[in-house]
Amino acid sequence: MSNPEQESFRDSIGTINEEGKRAWIFPKKPSGKFYKYRKWVSYALLIFLFAAPFIKINGNQFLLFNVLERKFNIFGFPFWPQDFHLFVISMIIGVVFITLFTVAFGRIFCGWICPQTIFMEMVFRRIEYWIEGDRGKQIRLKKQKWDKEKIRKRLTKWILFYIVSFFIANIFLAYLIGSDNLLKYIYEGPVNHIGTFISLIIFSIVFYFIFAWFREQVCVIACPYGRLQGVLLDKKSVVVAYDYKRGEKEKGRAKFKKNEDREASGKGDCIDCAQCVHVCPTGIDIRNGTQLECVNCTACIDACDAMMEKVDLPKGLIRYASEENIVEDKKFKFSLRMKAYTTVLFLLIGVLITMLTLRSDVEARVLRLPGQLYEHKENNIISNVYTYKLVNKTNKTIENVHFALLSHDGKIHWVTKESFDVPKQELVEGTLFIELPATILEDDKERVKIGVYSDDDLIETTKVTFLGPRSYR
Numbered sequence: 001m002s003n004p005e006q007e008s009f010r011d012s013i014g015t016i017n018e019e020g021k022r023a024w025i026f027p028k029k030p031s032g033k034f035y036k037y038r039k040w041v042s043y044a045l046l047i048f049l050f051a052a053p054f055i056k057i058n059g060n061q062f063l064l065f066n067v068l069e070r071k072f073n074i075f076g077f078p079f080w081p082q083d084f085h086l087f088v089i090s091m092i093i094g095v096v097f098i099t100l101f102t103v104a105f106g107r108i109f110c111g112w113i114c115p116q117t118i119f120m121e122m123v124f125r126r127i128e129y130w131i132e133g134d135r136g137k138q139i140r141l142k143k144q145k146w147d148k149e150k151i152r153k154r155l156t157k158w159i160l161f162y163i164v165s166f167f168i169a170n171i172f173l174a175y176l177i178g179s180d181n182l183l184k185y186i187y188e189g190p191v192n193h194i195g196t197f198i199s200l201i202i203f204s205i206v207f208y209f210i211f212a213w214f215r216e217q218v219c220v221i222a223c224p225y226g227r228l229q230g231v232l233l234d235k236k237s238v239v240v241a242y243d244y245k246r247g248e249k250e251k252g253r254a255k256f257k258k259n260e261d262r263e264a265s266g267k268g269d270c271i272d273c274a275q276c277v278h279v280c281p282t283g284i285d286i287r288n289g290t291q292l293e294c295v296n297c298t299a300c301i302d303a304c305d306a307m308m309e310k311v312d313l314p315k316g317l318i319r320y321a322s323e324e325n326i327v328e329d330k331k332f333k334f335s336l337r338m339k340a341y342t343t344v345l346f347l348l349i350g351v352l353i354t355m356l357t358l359r360s361d362v363e364a365r366v367l368r369l370p371g372q373l374y375e376h377k378e379n380n381i382i383s384n385v386y387t388y389k390l391v392n393k394t395n396k397t398i399e400n401v402h403f404a405l406l407s408h409d410g411k412i413h414w415v416t417k418e419s420f421d422v423p424k425q426e427l428v429e430g431t432l433f434i435e436l437p438a439t440i441l442e443d444d445k446e447r448v449k450i451g452v453y454s455d456d457d458l459i460e461t462t463k464v465t466f467l468g469p470r471s472y473r
Contacts, residue, residue, distance in 0.1 A: 034298035082365075127160050229290065235322060275307050279300060384467055406461065
């Protein structure tokens with residue numbers, strides 16, 4: 001692919017130097033068609049990220065991941081612990097979806113959608129360019145002594161980085177505890193919620209550390225997704241790739257010379273300007289092929305296209321392409337593996353939609369009281385004691401709730417009251433007795449069906465096991 005005299009085998013990540021120390025990356029400010037598209041996508045996703053906790057659908061927060069209270073809202077649909085299987089299926093669909101895109105289009109998720117990349121490249125890096133300047137100025141500033149200019153620029157950058165990190169931490173807190181609680185905590189002040197405020201400061205420091213120092217190391221070291229490339233990618237996968245057949249040709253890369261006929265000389269179209277390296281946010285040379293650090297951000301495509309235009313050579317030396325496309329000039333098509341992932345994805349989506357359709361707004365659970373058998377009462381009546389739990393998943397109070405037997409002719413007695421209200425998004429529990437005539441029992445373990453009513457409307461049904469004496473089977 002590249003000239004062996006120019007390149008040697010790289011057995012370490014691009015952010016580590018020969019001494020084993022951190023090699024700080026100073027990427028050149030990107031520009032071009034793909035960068036413009038990425039900005040539009042990134043800003044749309046940032047607006048969505050910041051707005052989602054404050055959007056309400058039927059009174060439900062659009063996205064909520066309240067782990068402590070075990071409440072989850074996905075696109076306005078509330079999920080309780082009883083709906084955990086639906087949440088798991090949703091997560092599996094997300095994983096399969098990302099896997100399918102990785103098999104087909106490489107790490108397009110990392111370069112275009114991943115929050116780490118968007119925050120780093122479209123927020124923090126742009127603040128850095130604004131304060132410290134482009135690549136050359138940043139390198140000179142790093143080597144510069146700690147004079148007034150360097151102190152001013154570094155302090156300004158660090159303060160802005162922390163302010164943005166604090167803001168991001170607040171947004172993530174809104175996803176965890178709910179936007180209403182967040183606004184309430186802000187209004188009441190940190191002193192009244194010192195525990196939450198300390199957690200907020202800690203998360204702000206974590207975000208600051210990630211974007212001010214750890215940076216691209218998150219993608220290279222911490223994130224496991226990049227390591228899936230070796231398993232998921234094949235020669236049919238479309239990735240950001242260097243066309244080495246065109247770039248190297250017979251005599252390899254060579255510097256550009258004016259009025260030179262490169263075609264006749266056998267030199268490749270790559271003029272070895274290293275712009276693709278300078279603009280890379282993870283510090284790699286895309287001409288060495290697909291690498292662990294590459295996040296498919298397309299910065300090298302824009303940089304190479306700009307240089308090709310200047311030297312009057314065709315664009316696309318670095319482009320979205322598969323190995324098969326570069327070597328054999330084959331167009332992209334769905335492979336058998338991609339079709340298999342797509343089939344699994346649609347099956348899972350179908351299962352999820354079916355479960356959501358069948359999902360009840362009220363969930364009733366009636367269980368026999370542990371350790372209790374049955375009680376033989378007057379008039380040959382058998383009584384069993386149960387505990388019940390009712391979960392109201394809606395944003396409306398369900399009024400005048402009561403139970404009735406649907407499968408047997410018997411009675412239900414409550415320990416407290418026979419009807420009650422279930423507040424919105426709340427759980428109500430209590431104890432009740434079911435009484436059945438012994439003569440109608442066909443087995444010592446009878447399945448009894450119970451209906452849950454709101455006034456005269458049947459809103460849920462459930463079944464319980466009723467114990468009776470063996471002599472009445």
